[in-house]
Structures are given as C-alpha cells and as structure tokens.
Amino acid sequence: MRKSDLHGEFFIQGNIACAEAALAAGCRFFGGYPITPASEIAERMAYRLPQLDGVFVQFEDEIASMASILGASWAGAKSMTSSSGPGISLMLENIGLGIMMETPCVIVNVQRGSPSTGLPTSWGQSDMMQARWGSHGDFAVIALCPKSPQEYFDLTVKAFNLSEQYRLPVFVMSDAVVGHMTEKVYIPPVDELEIIERKYTSKKPQDYLPYECEFDAVPDFAKAGDGYRYHTTGLTHDERGYPVMTEECHVKLVNRLINKIKLHADDIIMIEEKDTEDAEVIVVSYGITSRIVFPAIKIMKKKGIKVGYLRLITVWPFPEERIRQLASKVNGFVVVELNMGQVCLEVERCAKNAVTKLVPHPGGGMPQVETITQAIQEVADAR
Amino acid sequence: MAQLRVKISGFGGQGIVLSSYILGKAVTIFDGKNASMTQVYGPEARGGACSSQVVISEEEVDYPLVDTADVLIALSQEGYDKFLPILRDQGILCYDSDLVTKLHSHDRVIAKSIPATRIAEEMGKKIVANIVMLGFATAQAEISTPDAMRQSIRKSVPAKFTDLNMEAFERGFNYQGET
Amino acid sequence: MPDDKSQQTENLHHPMEEYLRMDRMPHIWCSSCGLGSILTAFMKGVKQADVDFNKVAVVSGIGCTGRVAGYVKLDSYHTTHGRAIPFATGLKLANRDLTVFVISGDGDLFAIGGNHLIHAARRNVDINVICVNNFIYGMTGGQNAPTTPLEAYSSTAPYGNYEQPFNLVGVAAAAGASYVARWSALHMRRLAESVEEMTKKKGFCFLEVISPCATVFARKNKGGTGLDLLKGYKDRSVINHNANPQEIPLDMNGEIVCGVFINKDRPTFWENVLSGTERKVKKTNLYYHDSKTKF
Numbered sequence: 071m072r073k074s075d076l077h078g079e080f081f082i083q084g085n086i087a088c089a090e091a092a093l094a095a096g097c098r099f100f101g102g103y104p105i106t107p108a109s110e111i112a113e114r115m116a117y118r119l120p121q122l123d124g125v126f127v128q129f130e131d132e133i134a135s136m137a138s139i140l141g142a143s144w145a146g147a148k149s150m151t152s153s154s155g156p157g158i159s160l161m162l163e164n165i166g167l168g169i170m171m172e173t174p175c176v177i178v179n180v181q182r183g184s185p186s187t188g189l190p191t192s193w194g195q196s197d198m199m200q201a202r203w204g205s206h207g208d209f210a211v212i213a214l215c216p217k218s219p220q221e222y223f224d225l226t227v228k229a230f231n232l233s234e235q236y237r238l239p240v241f242v243m244s245d246a247v248v249g250h251m252t253e254k255v256y257i258p259p260v261d262e263l264e265i266i267e268r269k270y271t272s273k274k275p276q277d278y279l280p281y282e283c284e285f286d287a288v289p290d291f292a293k294a295g296d297g298y299r300y301h302t303t304g305l306t307h308d309e310r311g312y313p314v315m316t317e318e319c320h321v322k323l324v325n326r327l328i329n330k331i332k333l334h335a336d337d338i339i340m341i342e343e344k345d346t347e348d349a350e351v352i353v354v355s356y357g358i359t360s361r362i363v364f365p366a367i368k369i370m371k372k373k374g375i376k377v378g379y380l381r382l383i384t385v386w387p388f389p390e391e392r393i394r395q396l397a398s399k400v401n402g403f404v405v406v407e408l409n410m411g412q413v414c415l416e417v418e419r420c421a422k423n424a425v426t427k428l429v430p431h432p433g434g435g436m437p438q439v440e441t442i443t444q445a446i447q448e449v450a451d452a453r
Numbered sequence: 454m455a456q457l458r459v460k461i462s463g464f465g466g467q468g469i470v471l472s473s474y475i476l477g478k479a480v481t482i483f484d485g486k487n488a489s490m491t492q493v494y495g496p497e498a499r500g501g502a503c504s505s506q507v508v509i510s511e512e513e514v515d516y517p518l519v520d521t522a523d524v525l526i527a528l529s530q531e532g533y534d535k536f537l538p539i540l541r542d543q544g545i546l547c548y549d550s551d552l553v554t555k556l557h558s559h560d561r562v563i564a565k566s567i568p569a570t571r572i573a574e575e576m577g578k579k580i581v582a583n584i585v586m587l588g589f590a591t592a593q594a595e596i597s598t599p600d601a602m603r604q605s606i607r608k609s610v611p612a613k614f615t616d617l618n619m620e621a622f623e624r625g626f627n628y629q630g631e632t
Numbered sequence: 633m634p635d636d637k638s639q640q641t642e643n644l645h646h647p648m649e650e651y652l653r654m655d656r657m658p659h660i661w662c663s664s665c666g667l668g669s670i671l672t673a674f675m676k677g678v679k680q681a682d683v684d685f686n687k688v689a690v691v692s693g694i695g696c697t698g699r700v701a702g703y704v705k706l707d708s709y710h711t712t713h714g715r716a717i718p719f720a721t722g723l724k725l726a727n728r729d730l731t732v733f734v735i736s737g738d739g740d741l742f743a744i745g746g747n748h749l750i751h752a753a754r755r756n757v758d759i760n761v762i763c764v765n766n767f768i769y770g771m772t773g774g775q776n777a778p779t780t781p782l783e784a785y786s787s788t789a790p791y792g793n794y795e796q797p798f799n800l801v802g803v804a805a806a807a808g809a810s811y812v813a814r815w816s817a818l819h820m821r822r823l824a825e826s827v828e829e830m831t832k833k834k835g836f837c838f839l840e841v842i843s844p845c846a847t848v849f850a851r852k853n854k855g856g857t858g859l860d861l862l863k864g865y866k867d868r869s870v871i872n873h874n875a876n877p878q879e880i881p882l883d884m885n886g887e888i889v890c891g892v893f894i895n896k897d898r899p900t901f902w903e904n905v906l907s908g909t910e911r912k913v914k915k916t917n918l919y920y921h922d923s924k925t926k927f
Contacts, residue, residue, distance in 0.1 A: 079481075081474070081477050081478040081481050081482055081488070098726070099722065099725065099726050101718070101722060120905070120909040120913045121913055125725045125726060125905075127721065127722075127725065129718060129751070130747050130748065130751040131747065133714075133715060133748075134717075134718035134721075134747075134748050135718070137715035137718035137719040137722070138718045138719065138722035138725075139722055140711075140719055140722065141691070141709070141718070141720055141721060141723035141724075141726070142722035142723065142725065142726035143722075143726075144707075144709065144722075144723055145723045145724075145725075145727035146726065147726035147727075149726070163715075164711075164712055167712050167715075171709075218489075250491065250492055251489060251490065251491050251517060252474060252477055252489075252490040252491075253477075253487070253488065253489050253490070253514070254481040254482070254488070293727070294689045294707040294723055294727060294730055295687050295707065295727050295729060296686070297686040299685070299686065299705055299706050299707055299708075300708075301701065301708045301709075301710070302708075302709055302710070303701070303702065303709075304711060304712055310655075312653075312655075312702065313702060362516065362518070364515040364516050365516055436518065
C-alpha cells in the first residue's frame with residue numbers, strides 16, 4: 071500500500087484534517103454522497119485516494135455508501151464514509167449490519183441543525199443519541215467528539231484504530247463548526263503514528279470459524295479471497311457464521327457484541343478534566359461546546375465558585391464510572407450541549423443525588439455565556 | 454494583547470473566506486502563533502452575505518467565536534451595518550469607502566477607510582480587492598506582521614497571480630488611510 | 633469392505649458437496665421451488681468458467697433467494713434488504729481479483745434495491761447479478777412485488793394487481809448493463825452457460841431467472857402444484873437471442889422470451905477510473921493543493 075507522505079504543519083479546515091487522518095490511518099476506500107456540511111471530506115478523498123491507489127466512489131445515496139464500505143472492509147480495506155444527519159439516518163440499517171457482522175469501518179457525522187433537513191449550513195450536536203441508538207436493536211457503539219481540527223485529525227486516526235481493534239463501525243461526531251473551522255494542524259509522518267490493524271486469523275481454512283471467541287472478545291478476521299470461504303450474515307449467527315434462530319444463540323451473540331465494548335470501556339474511554347477534584351460544580355461538555363463554556367467558567371471562578379471542567383472525548387461508551395465517582399463529591403453538573411438534552415440524560419442517570427442542570431440549545435447558534443453562568447450558579451446554590 | 458479577534462465581512466465572491474484564511478495562515482504558520490478561523494455563510498454559493506472570523510492568540514484559542522471584535526474589516530454595507538455594533542470600544546474598523554457609504558457614528562471606534570475595490574480595478578483585477586484590504590488592515594490594525602502576510606499570500610494564491618496579489622498587498626499596505 | 637447398507641451410504645457423495653455447505657442441509661426452500669436447481673446451475677457455471685473458487689464471492693440481500701449466500705461454500709455475505717449490490721461493489725472494488733456475484737430476488741433487487749441496480753449498471757461496475765424472479769414476495773407470505781403481473785393475486789393485491797410490473801431485462805439493458813439474459817429455472821444447461829459467460833465477462837452482467845413459487849404464487853393464482861407452474865413456464869418459454877429486451881415484458885399467460893439479449897463490451901467502472909485519473913494524478917504533485925483546499 072502506498073503510504074500518505076503528507077506531513078508537517080498546516081493551517082487547514084477540520085474536514086480536510088479528517089480526510090488526511092483517514093488516509094494516514096490507511097483508509098483506501100471511501101463511499102459517500104454529497105451533503106452539507108460534510109462534503110469537503112468526500113471532495114478531499116476524491117482528490118487524494120487516486121494518488122494513493124485507493125478507491126473513491128460517489129454513490130447514488132447514503133444507503134449504498136454505507137453498504138459499500140462494509141463490503142470494502144470485508145475485502146480487507148480500511149473504509150470510511152462521511153455525512154450529516156439526514157444521510158446518517160439513511161445509513162442506520164447498514165450500520166446495524168456492520169455491528170452484527172463485526173465489520174471495521176469509520177462513519178463521520180458532521181452534525182448540523184436538525185431534525186429533518188434542519189439547518190444544512192449551521193451546526194448542532196443533536197445526533198448524539200442517534201449514534202448511540204439509531205440503528206434498531208441492542209448493541210454497543212464507539213463515538214468520538216473532536217473539538218478542533220487537530221483533534222479531528224487525531225480522533226479520526228483513533229477511530230480507525232478502535233474500529234480495527236474491536237471490529238465495529240466507529241463514529242466520529244463532529245459538527246459544522248469543527249468541520250469548517252480552520253486551525254493549525256500538525257500531521258506527523260505516517261510512520262510516527264500509532265496504527266492498529268485488525269487481527270487476521272492464523273488458522274488454516276479448515277480450522278477457522280469466523281466468530282469463534284470468548285464472551286467478551288473480538289473474533290479473528292478473514293478477508294474475502296483468502297481461501298477461507300466463510301459465511302457471514304445479519305441474522306443471529308453462531309461461531310460458524312451460520313444463522314441460528316435460537317434464544318441461546320441470540321443471547322450469546324448480543325451479549326458478546328455489547329461485552330466486547332462494555333467490558334473494555336476503560337481502555338476505550340477518553341476524557342479531559344480540569345479542576346474536577348475539589349469542584350463544587352462540574353461543567354460537562356463535548357466537541358465544540360467544550361470550547362464555548364470557557365468564558366462562563368472563567369467568570370464563575372472569579373466569583374469564587376469552584377468550577378470543574380469535564381470534556382467527553384469519547385461520548386460512547388459513556389464514562390459512567392467517572393461520573394458516579396465525581397457525583398459523590400460535587401453539588402452537581404451543568405451539561406452544555408447543542409441539543410435539547412441528550413448526553414445530559416446519561417449524566418443524570420449516573421449523577422444520582424447530585425444535581426444535573428442542562429443548558430440546551432437546538433443548534434444554529436451557541437448558548438449565551440449568561441445562560442451558562444446562571445446554570446453554574448444554580449447548581450452551586452443547590453443543597 | 455493576549456488575543457486579537459478579527460471579523461471580516463462582505464458578500465460571497467469577494468474572497469472574504471480566503472482573506473481570513475490568508476490571515477490565519479500568516480499568523481500560525483509564519484508567525485508561530487495560534488489562530489482559529491470560522492465562517493458563517495448562507496446556503497447560496499455566491500452573492501449572499503458572508504463573514505468570517507479569526508481569533509489570534511499566543512496561547513491555544515479556547516473560545517473560537519467572535520462575539521466582540523477587536524478589528525472589523527467591512528467590504529460591504531450590509532457587513533458594516535451588521536457587525537459595527539460588535540466592534541469593541543476603541544476597536545479598529547477598516548472599510549471600503551466606495552462600498553460602505555452610509556456611515557454610522559464612529560465616535561467609539563477608530564475608523565480607517567480605503568477604496569480597496571477601486572484600487573483593485575485600477576490594477577485591472579477587481580478580484581484582488583480583498584488583498585488590497587488585507588494590506589491596509591496589516592498596516593492600520595497590525596493584524597499580522599507584514600512579512601508573514603506576504604509569505605502567506607504567496608503560499609495561498611495560484612502561482613500565476615502571485616505578482617498581482619503581492620502588488621495588491623503593497624498598495625493597501627502603503628495606502629494612507631482616510632479617517 | 634462395505635458389507636452393509638449404512639456403510640454403503642456413507643461412502644456415497646453428493647455431487648454438490650464440494651460446493652455447498654452440507655452442514656446446513658436440508659435448505660429452507662419449499663419443494664418444487666426453483667432455487668435448488670438454480671443454485672446447482674450456478675455452481676456448475678462457475679466451475680465451467682474454471683476460476684479459483686477461493687476468489688469467488690456471493691452477496692445476497694433478504695428473501696428466499698437471499699438465502700443462497702448461506703448455502704454456497706464460498707466467501708458469502710447475507711446482507712440487508714436491497715443492499716447487496718452496493719455491498720458487492722465495495723467488495724469488488726477493494727479487491728479487484730475477486731469474481732463477485734449478487735444473487736437475490738426480484739423484490740430485493742428491483743423494489744427496495746432498484747436504485748442500486750440501475751446505478752451499478754450505469755457505472756458498469758464489474759459484478760454479476762442473478763435475479764431470481766418468482767413474481768411475488770415469497771418469504772414474507774405472498775405480497776405484491778414490482779414484478780407481479782397485472783391482475784395476478786397476491787396477499788396485498790386481494791382484488792388483483794393493478795400496478796404495471798417492471799420488465800427486468802428491459803430495465804437492466806436501459807441502465808447500461810454489458811450482459812443481459814433471461815432463462816427459466818428449467819433451462820439448466822443454458823443457465824450454467826450464462827453463469828460461465830458472466831464469470832468470464834467484464835462489466836455489469838445481469839441474468840433474470842424465472843422461478844416457480846408453488847407455496848404462494850401458484851396458490852394465490854390457481855397455478856396448481858409447483859410442477860404445474862414449472863410446466864407452464866416451460867411451455868411458454870421461447871428462445872430468441874435477437875429479441876429486444878425492452879419489448880419482452882412478462883405477463884400472466886404470454887410468452888416468456890428467453891435468451892442472451894445483450895453481450896457487449898464497454899469500459900468498466902474501474903477501467904474508467906484508471907484511464908480518467910492516471911495521467912492527471914501523475915502530473916499532480918502530492919503536495920500540490922488546489923485553491924479550494926488551500927494548504
């Protein structure tokens with residue numbers, strides 16, 4: 071495979087950084103469909119993939135785009151698609167297939183104002199629960215939220231690593247601000263990046279079972295054309311990949327799909343904390359909102375309130391344990407997000423007796439500093 | 454100053470976004486600072502109101518939006534009308550004197566004007582009006598060091614237009630502002 | 633030495649055992665369904681083409697025919713309803729050494745997945761699509777399909793179907809397929825030949841196979857037993873390779889025109905990608921950035 075040799079310091083847009091990260095991570099198949107505010111990723115991939123002997127296809131819709139990256143992944147390619155809310159809605163069924171078949175791939179959602187067509191050129195964070203629960207059924211997902219073009223680069227590389235390691239579609243949940251924001255991005259030489267590849271089976275074809283593994287583990291992969299002649303399906307299946315319509319088989323499979331993430335959540339979860347240890351109030355945010363909260367925190371600190379800052383880098387899996395630990399020590403949490411209360415529900419669930427105060431905003435703008443300071447004050451005054 | 458918040462406004466097709474890109478690249482890549490550039494635009498690809506903002510800082514830029522601007526560059530009446538209220542007291546306003554004609558009170562700000570579009574037209578390329586304006590703002594509002602700006606322009610425009618753009622920058626840079 | 637009957641049976645081998653997942657037999661298809669013989673003809677055709685079976689992949693959607701992927705001893709993918717073609721497109725383009733077959737039903741490929749079929753044919757992506765047409769949704773219990781003939785009965789057309797059906801070969805041909813053929817499940821030798829041709833041929837190949845559904849289509853339409861239905865298809869079949877695929881729609885009782893209607897060569901998707909980008913990409917320095925991306 072021809073490696074990307076673009077490296078150095080650049081002043082680039084988030085979406086371009088994301089595409090470059092995918093290429094650096096080894097992505098060589100992109101299937102997508104135009105949509106604002108995500109199109110720059112597809113455009114960049116269309117320009118760059120032919121330089122690196124990769125494949126770019128603009129499909130007839132997002133359904134096909136999502137199905138294609140699963141197919142490409144089974145052929146052994148690292149694959150990606152990018153879209154925004156309306157397009158992700160169309161992808162959901164095949165995201166479920168990717169989860170069920172345990173297919174490594176990356177989905178970038180540059181979130182815009184929703185529901186429906188919403189605000190195509192403006193921003194939001196209202197697809198967080200869609201990423202978590204959008205496809206039907208019970209499963210575990212991984213979703214990462216970059217706050218800047220640099221982190222968009224870093225987390226896209228990370229998303230590929232996690233998808234390869236845990237064999238599932240991984241979401242990069244950016245938004246129209248981070249997607250179109252231009253900042254300094256350092257792209258290291260490819261050889262200096264930590265790149266994780268999926269584990270291919272070392273077994274002989276006659277000994278190989280495509281889904282044979284422990285209750286919380288990830289099965290070894292075999293790609294098409296290598297002589298394994300395996301079967302895989304979106305139906306409930308046993309370790310042979312064969313459909314088995316029994317309760318026993320279903321319980322075992324669904325549990326493993328969840329366990330392989332849930333029981334390794336500590337290895338996956340990334341959070342950033344400042345001043346949380348002795349905080350009275352902790353402001354919880356992620357992605358672009360984690361930069362919007364700073365002026366309010368500064369003001370309230372000046373007023374003498376001990377305000378902590380907790381940024382979710384991984385929103386899914388949710389850092390339940392850490393929130394529970396902090397909940398026992400603080401007055402409460404202020405959750406700032408560009409939706410009407412999604413991740414807030416998770417904080418609330420883990421906060422127990424601590425207060426959880428939401429600062430909602432449906433997108434297209436940002437919450438006012440005073441709204442956030444007021445919420446911090448309310449939580450500080452509680453109890 | 455720890456932070457410099459620059460708002461650039463005009464209409465689509467004037468190169469508003471390119472201007473802020475050149476500024477951001479100048480201060481980050483060639484001046485070693487940090488900058489965050491964000492854009493606000495309508496769904497129309499051309500002709501609509503367009504604005505862009507660059508927050509420049511020695512430190513990492515935490516808050517990337519410009520609620521209050523230190524410098525406002527206005528290349529349209531609409532952009533001037535809309536963003537003059539967010540320019541801070543004693544902030545610097547640089548506007549195109551041919552395109553912004555209905556003036557409000559400038560008592561609380563430092564206003565500088567240049568007929569950037571006319572100068573560009575005199576050069577034979579109306580399209581470089583944004584670069585003339587960047588040169589002017591570099592001199593009047595010190596948004597970047599002139600050398601970083603020159604390098605950034607060189608790295609941002611197509612090679613065959615480098616000379617034209619460099620000249621546009623110098624014309625703006627050396628223009629004695631009307632106040 | 634085999635001295636009793638059971639030992640004799642143990643030594644017998646099913647002729648398809650090398651190509652099928654025998655540990656999954658018996659299959660779920662109804663007796664007198666056409667899928668068993670179509671599957672046999674498919675494997676025979678691939679064998680005739682003399683390709684490495686390790687490099688052949690089968691992708692299916694959902695439905696009775698969608699289960700084909702589960703029975704072939706090949707790399708096989710049973711995907712979502714209607715999305716076998718884009719999945720197969722990704723598989724093929726990411727490993728262009730593979731021969732990729734999509735085997736699915738008329739509802740899967742032409743109703744929910746119709747748009748993908750049209751666009752894959754337009755792109756001339758190098759995959760082979762076998763559409764088993766039984767004129768109805770079998771697995772879900774006999775609902776109307778985009779192929780159900782006018783006035784035929786289905787569980788969602790209790791007064792008879794009032795929708796004009798698709799002529800599948802006409803659609804595939806109009807969308808630009810390189811190879812378009814139609815046979816019935818009784819044309820075993822012809823079917824295998826078409827599969828062999830498709831395996832060897834570049835570009836988007838489309839094969840429609842008319843298949844009897846005794847369980848729902850015959851029952852709803854006084855078609856008698858599966859055997860009666862088969863016999864009817866046989867009697868109605870006419871082979872005419874020169875027929876214009878646009879002019880041979882199917883109905884309840886008329887002729888079923890069979891043959892290989894289109895077998896032409898036009899550049900495949902990947903050939904066009906290479907010829908379109910190669911020269912330009914070589915001229916492009918990796919560090920060159922157009923004004924739009926502005927590095």
